[in-house]
Amino acid sequence: MRAPSVPVQVVVHAALIVFTALTLYPILWVVRMSVSPGQGFQSGLSPIPEHVSGEHFRAVMGTVAADGSWLFAHQLLNSIIVSCATAAVGVALATTAAYALSRFRFPGREAGMDAFLVTQMFPSVVVAVPLYVLLDTCGLLDSTVGLVLVYAATSVPFSTFTLKGFFDTLPRELEEAALLDGASRLQTFVRIILPLARPALAVTFLFSFMTAWNEFVLANTLLSDPRAWTLPVVLQRYVDDYGTQWGNFAAGSILVSIPVVVLFFALQRHFVEGLTAGAVKG
């Protein structure tokens, strides 16, 4: 595709830079507070820190459990395990469901899709306590499994819809070709459809991951042992009506954001490079 004229390019770049700068501005304040000494809140016009110190990062990362083990590492690991497991379970549940909804015509299909959408409409205000009782009954309190199941279930409807939308765009001939090549439904799904769905899988993986990564209310309700905590709970520990520890809170927030940015970097080439090109016709 031909690029537009140079003045247009310059204007578009300039607009993009200005917009990005405005977008980053609030985040720079988080950065500033995370590296400035003291726990006080800071604001003003220039987010460039006057003094730089690593004390907050040390404080946040240096927490130690009663038995002397490195608590922060535990909690970071919890968060990563919970979020990755949520994404894996959520995407696994959603891909099979989405494929069936996209390709099969069975009684109850429409009703099922409606029901999935409807679950997104439940305001979360009322679910925490019943969920607590449910998981308590199943013995899944303070456990990674319980939390992962809840998060995954929460993320499934959106992932299903996104994946179904993507599967709908994949040409059916590919599956028919695979079928004639001797592949079963499952083989076709695993070897043909899933590799082609990479852009949508990347988006839904990121989405499911984020569902778990930043969730606080349920994590706080369901987890009582600090060694089982995920990072959002750790972060909320720095917030208090009597006075938030802004330095630690900001440093913690930055630490929490880094894995997300890394994950995004790792995934972004999948959703910016299409694979359907060349599947059919010229």
Place this chain on the structure above:
Amino acid sequence: MARIRLDAVQKRFGATRVLDRVDLDVADGEYIVLLGRSGCGKSTLLRCIAGLEEVSEGRVHIGDRDVTDVSPRDRDVAMVFQSYALYPHMTVARNLAFALEIRSRPRAEIDAAVKDAADLLDIAHLLDRLPAQLSGGQRQRVAMGRAIVRRPAVFLFDEPLSNLDASLRHHMRLELKRLHKRLRGTFVHVTHDQVEAMTLGDRMVLLDGGVVQQVGSPRDVYETPANLFVAKFIGSPQMNLWEAQGHGAHTRVQGVDVDVPVPADGKYTLGVRPNDVRIEAGAPMTAKVEIIEALGDEAFVHLLWGEQRVVARVDPRTAYDVGEDVRFTFGRAHRFDTTTGSRLP
């Protein structure tokens, strides 16, 4: 190697009847072409043979087996799709190998089969490329390669040449013919292009509105079209057709007396191929030259014959002037029932 037999195959989508009691017998090793306009049901018929569509009624046999309820993967058929349907995330080599990998064949066997197919189709140098890196013609070859690599009993082609340009299409036609000779498989080929059908098929099946209009060798179909539809569909330019009225030896076409080789009584549709319109001095009928189409090795003149039009194939070296009166007569003529369209003796 296998013959294919269809017994009264019907296919309905909801209330729409797409195939209506299709009976067909394809001999082992035969090259058969399904021909018709788009929407005539020819692709659906192919997909019924493949098993991609379930038939609503009737039976499908491949070889000695009734495969009506057999999954496509177990029918031992291969198909080349109009869109090629190459797996975009796999290299050419893996596209070719996929069917064998699925069947868990030994690696050595797979490699040998892929190499054979690639050599046969002259795509050995493309094996490491992705489909997106191939030209249209190359993709077409890969799609064919994917079909032949596992030597199925039946090859199905769904408009395989329609996405190619004219010269490549001609080349691939020959290639297909050659392939058929070498593989000795049963080929079923769907097309809307009569030239493709005439040149490739041992026999051809003409379909319209889900109904088989005629089955026969290209020669038969051309020489003795079974009905008006076939008569109009086969041959270019189209057969001349007029409403005719016969009284004993006299035949009149809209008030003009015409001279037909075999006169008959009553009303019918008279058909004469442009080939069979002979322009010669002293012939009984007169018409005025309207347009001359010179195509190099052949030429057609369009004549105004009263209120009728006549197309005649002529020697391109003979010069005609527009507006000139010429005399003509008919060679071979066809008669069809005007209401049912079927051929009259």
Place this chain on the structure above:
Amino acid sequence: MSVVVWHAYHGAEERALQDAADQFEKQSGVDVQIVAVPWGGFDSKVETAVPRGNGPDVLITGHANIGKWSKLGVIEALTPIEGLRPFTVEALTYNGKVWGEPLAFKSPVLLYDPAVIKVPPRTTDEMLALAADHTGPGKYGLAYEASTAYYHGAWLHGFGGSVLVDGLAALDSAPSTEALRFVASLAPYLPTRPTADRVGQLYDDGNAAMVISGPWFVADRTRPIAAATLPIVSATGQPARPYLTVEAAMLCPGHDGQALAFAEYLAGPEGAAIRRDEGFQAVAADVPLTNPLLATLAAQAESAVPLPVDPDVQTAFEAENRALRRVLRGAVSPENAAQEAQAYWKSLVKPRPEPASPLPYAIVATFLGLLGAGAAGRAIGSRTAQIRTNATDYLWVLPATIAVFVLVAVPFLVGAGVSLFATWQGDYVFVGLDNFVNILTSRDWPLTSPMSFFYALGVTVAWTMANVALHVTLGVTLALALREPWIRLRPAFRALLVLPWAVPSYITALIWRTMFDAQYGAVNQLLGAQIDWFGSFFAAFAANLTTNTWLGFPFMMVVTLGALQAIPRDLEEAAMIDGAGYFTRFRHVVWPLLAPALLPAVVMGSVWTFNMFIVVRLVSDGEPDGATELLVSQAYKWAFTRGNLYGYASAYAVIIFFVLLAYSRVTARLLARNKP
């Protein structure tokens, strides 16, 4: 066995608690596990976990919840040890019993900059004069969270008033009005509606001469700070009497046998000394408090008033907060504000609905259930053959369906069931559909009041539409720009623009709030304007909208980037050859292909936005006067900050659900119509 202790302390206090626990372990051989729980979820966590036997043995928290918790059976009464300051024991007494071992007490005092104020004021007149002297451009004589009932308590009591009299609010009493009038006279020397963080920053920057705050404020300061008791109210000659919080170690039912021993150790002289010397706590034990700040707290405690334990104080505080904000904003006179506040309180404290007989409901429910089961049975029965042929298809959707049903639908249905009850301090009374009738007929408020369901619905709909429109516009525009190969550094732009999604929203939303600060906020400074962002509906709505747009567009951008992959560029190239300009190409080629792929994200995005309350809570918090509250944030407030009316809140949630259901029906129909 070990003694599990939940607390929400930070810093020095947390360390001191741990040290005291270590000492106790050494002496007694009992294992003590100190668990720090986030402050924000402390109460709800306690109320969820303890009744199901998953709570700790000991809770350390302020005394304000003992009324509710003693009723809920979350804590047990005990006999406090000897040698405690009597007022701390008194604060923990409810229904004639003592509900915890008092540990420490806290109250606001007068804090000042010793470099500026040589002698702290003894009367409010002196304080006003000093404040006037030290107020100038960007400088404030006095800074505190004046618009909160908690800090206002000092003046209210100093004028002889009280929030609750015999369990009823007395917000329109003469002393109440006087106190409001007094605050109005302070207004010229106060920063506009500062948060605790803003007060701290003002002080650290040397822009606030005097501050009213508690010991927690002192810990984080970067400048020297001095403390004094609050001044005497000149008009009455009475001391200002701030609210007092007594922190205590409370015992949970089924606690470990050693829990009491630990609580007693902690409260006793040894534990108290550790907490005083290492945690800088004003301890309840009668040991000397020589540190000047602690001495001031002890002196202040003599006049301080313990926070009421009556659960109705929450609603009274909300009404009082509202009055304070309106007076300080100059929207209304103190007299009218007092009247309004009283009326507002009355509307919040609804009369408890009459219990209804569950029998007719049970009959109707059974009937509907049978009807539904019959319909479902028929639907299945008529398609048995089809279901059987497609049997394996169901295996593909089954795992997801089960997960969503059990973990999403069932909890909601159970939660929705609560809507048929009136809940008050843990009692559940069946009232049938009364909550729904109340909400939908707006029984307690005129339709145009921000408290009415229909007003909040209007705001929520406007909020949802504006947000989704902005999310989609920005997300799609950026995604389109970022797929052009001639854009330099595309991966960098993409990664930077996704950051608002990556950084936790509970910190960035707070940053945005401060950016909208009228005096210090970056937004006003950049615009060169003096907009009071939380003073009018449109400004506050715009502030919320800006924040949520910032938070939400990256998600849309990522979804669009994914969806664009399915659109071959050759189609656009074809259109380009046909002479179509960029916007024509977008409208006729890209958008028609993109829209279906974005649809799930847009539909779900609007549902999420509809139910998104964190931004409203953290940015405008409903300002001005609840005008920017959404349906969910109202539900949240009814559930958690207005006397725990779970039934009423649940009814809100159920209605929200049906509103969204209707919305999805309408959009589905519209979409079906637009399909070719």
